[in-house]
Amino acid sequence: MSVEANAPAAVIVLAAGAGTRMKSAKPKILHEIGGKSMVGHAIAAARGIDPERLVAVVRHERDRVVEHLLQIEPDLTIADQDDVPGTGRAVQQGLEALPEDIEGTIVVTYGDVPLLTGEQLGELVAAHDADANAVTVLTARLGDPTGYGRIVRDDDGSVAGIVEHKDATDAQRGIDEVNSGIYAFDAAVLRSALAQVTTDNAQGEMYLTDVLSIARGDGGRVAAVVTGDPWQVEGANDRVQLAALGKEMNRRTCEKWMRSGVTIVDPDSTWIDVDVALSSDVTLKPGTQLHGSTAVGTDAVIGPDTTLTNVQVGQGATVKRSDATDSTIGQGASVGPFAYLRPKTDLGESGKIGAFYETKNAKIGKGSKLSHLGYSGDSVIGEYTNIGCGNITANYDGEKKHQTVIGSHVRTASNTVFVAPVSVGDGAYTGAGAIVRKDVPAGALALSVAPQRNSEGWTQAKRPGSESAAAAGAAPGAPVADNS
Numbered sequence: 001m002s003v004e005a006n007a008p009a010a011v012i013v014l015a016a017g018a019g020t021r022m023k024s025a026k027p028k029i030l031h032e033i034g035g036k037s038m039v040g041h042a043i044a045a046a047r048g049i050d051p052e053r054l055v056a057v058v059r060h061e062r063d064r065v066v067e068h069l070l071q072i073e074p075d076l077t078i079a080d081q082d083d084v085p086g087t088g089r090a091v092q093q094g095l096e097a098l099p100e101d102i103e104g105t106i107v108v109t110y111g112d113v114p115l116l117t118g119e120q121l122g123e124l125v126a127a128h129d130a131d132a133n134a135v136t137v138l139t140a141r142l143g144d145p146t147g148y149g150r151i152v153r154d155d156d157g158s159v160a161g162i163v164e165h166k167d168a169t170d171a172q173r174g175i176d177e178v179n180s181g182i183y184a185f186d187a188a189v190l191r192s193a194l195a196q197v198t199t200d201n202a203q204g205e206m207y208l209t210d211v212l213s214i215a216r217g218d219g220g221r222v223a224a225v226v227t228g229d230p231w232q233v234e235g236a237n238d239r240v241q242l243a244a245l246g247k248e249m250n251r252r253t254c255e256k257w258m259r260s261g262v263t264i265v266d267p268d269s270t271w272i273d274v275d276v277a278l279s280s281d282v283t284l285k286p287g288t289q290l291h292g293s294t295a296v297g298t299d300a301v302i303g304p305d306t307t308l309t310n311v312q313v314g315q316g317a318t319v320k321r322s323d324a325t326d327s328t329i330g331q332g333a334s335v336g337p338f339a340y341l342r343p344k345t346d347l348g349e350s351g352k353i354g355a356f357y358e359t360k361n362a363k364i365g366k367g368s369k370l371s372h373l374g375y376s377g378d379s380v381i382g383e384y385t386n387i388g389c390g391n392i393t394a395n396y397d398g399e400k401k402h403q404t405v406i407g408s409h410v411r412t413a414s415n416t417v418f419v420a421p422v423s424v425g426d427g428a429y430t431g432a433g434a435i436v437r438k439d440v441p442a443g444a445l446a447l448s449v450a451p452q453r454n455s456e457g458w459t460q461a462k463r464p465g466s467e468s469a470a471a472a473g474a475a476p477g478a479p480v481a482d483n484s
């Protein structure tokens, strides 16, 4: 559901926590699902409600986190949290990084809640605005609410406050409505309530949750929006939860594409990053993984067992049991089975990179084919050229890489080796096993292999008594071995 909401004055993303349960040298919020860091998803959801300002509060692994954040969001305001612990302190320091007189709605989210969407935030802000609330908290009803802050409601159903699990009575622990940690606040209420928050609780932290009861005590209206989709408020604290969230995100991504006209034969074995773009009538076969900025044109068939990372696939192309990165596959082209396209492969319209071919920095023109068993690197190939089986560009002299340039309508025979730098003109041919060290003019046939010499009777003379010698002796017209 999408709800029109007023753009909030700011979103503050809390990202200062350590995330020790990940047991990782990498900060928790930099762990990825769906091709993006968790905090990257948080920033994308925040961007979805178009805030005037976006703030991230950091502390743990500060420099590494900030570098990542500024890469994805150069306009981000960074707020450093000091050594006073707690979500309340984090938000207070986020506020300090904003103009002192900021007014309107301040939204708070977490850097480790990756399935939250801009639409869900929009609904929260819309409800907050519609009722002119002081605070609106996003909540969920969970089968197992252990560990979460519980939403305490009055007899009339209104939100009285939030009690943390560690501070809760047994009766309060029985409440199944939990605090997601995602809120919309009136800026002035937030500022004045935070000034009254103490660290007098079980964890000795400044609890942001205390703002609700303080605001209510000051006469403000405090309300909750209960999400019907608890995945949206679920955080990842360890790698088991990370995998579960990643799987659910992928399920949602696959469903979205199927609903918009993509055939996914087996969504359980198909992985699609959130920034991938697919056209209608694309078919994805089992075992397909599409990563990064990969985009696939209409009627293309990908898979089975194919991984594409930042690859542009043209309309009607097929890619089967192959791996490609940072490459382009033209309209109607065919790749695989078992092809390996390394960065900067540019396969032209109706071209082919066939079985057991590896390419790298290779520009292959329209209709040209590299069908079987070879390597093409640092190469430029014209149109409608046929590269024979087992051809290799020897592009590396041990120190530098060199280019091979092959024209259009060229026919190269099996096992041709191009010793770069070298060029082959339009319409040229090579002979089987040619080692092309010198440029080949247009229309020439390049032969480099020494003439063949047959040493008659060699096997029987040199391998007497062997099965080969016996076979040779039995062959029609075979010379009689001289074993005397």
Ligand code: UD1
Residues within 6 Å of the ligand: 014, 015, 016, 017, 018, 057, 081, 084, 085, 086, 087, 088, 089, 090, 110, 111, 112, 147, 148, 149, 150, 162, 164, 178, 179, 180, 181, 206, 207, 208, 209, 235
């Ligand atoms: C918090 C809530 C709890 C809620 C739960 C939802 C409080 C007091 N409690 O609990 O009601 O059910 O989230 O997941 O707010 N962070 C900082 N600085 C800090 C502490 C935390 O930036 O000093 C950030 C963390 O990086 C994280 C988020 O705030 O993104 C939540 O921190 P966490 O420690 O997980 O909060 P909980 O105690 O689980």
Ligand code: MG
Residues within 6 Å of the ligand: 235, 237
């Ligand atoms: Mg938590």
